[in-house]
Amino acid sequence: MSVFDTSYEAFMQEHARKRKGERLRRLVDGHGHAERLFLKQVRWRALGEFQYLQPEFEVKDFRDGTRYIDFTFIRQA
Numbered sequence: 001m002s003v004f005d006t007s008y009e010a011f012m013q014e015h016a017r018k019r020k021g022e023r024l025r026r027l028v029d030g031h032g033h034a035e036r037l038f039l040k041q042v043r044w045r046a047l048g049e050f051q052y053l054q055p056e057f058e059v060k061d062f063r064d065g066t067r068y069i070d071f072t073f074i075r076q077a
Contacts, residue, residue: 008036
């Protein structure tokens with residue numbers, strides 16, 4: 001297993017442990033091959049880590065709905 005694969009699995013497990021309900025379902029069902037490939041080909045090549053990255057991030061839209069974006073970068077001040 002490559003360093004990327006090991007880091008990716010740890011990254012996904014960490015986020016899965018923190019979620020429940022719809023947020024967990026979206027992570028498990030919505031995060032697929034394209035998202036993994038993006039991480040490997042773009043994020044990992046550029047930075048070699050996943051720090052501050054949030055997969056399948058929940059946001060409220062202007063119509064009182066909920067949307068999930070593939071990734072967001074959140075860094076605390």
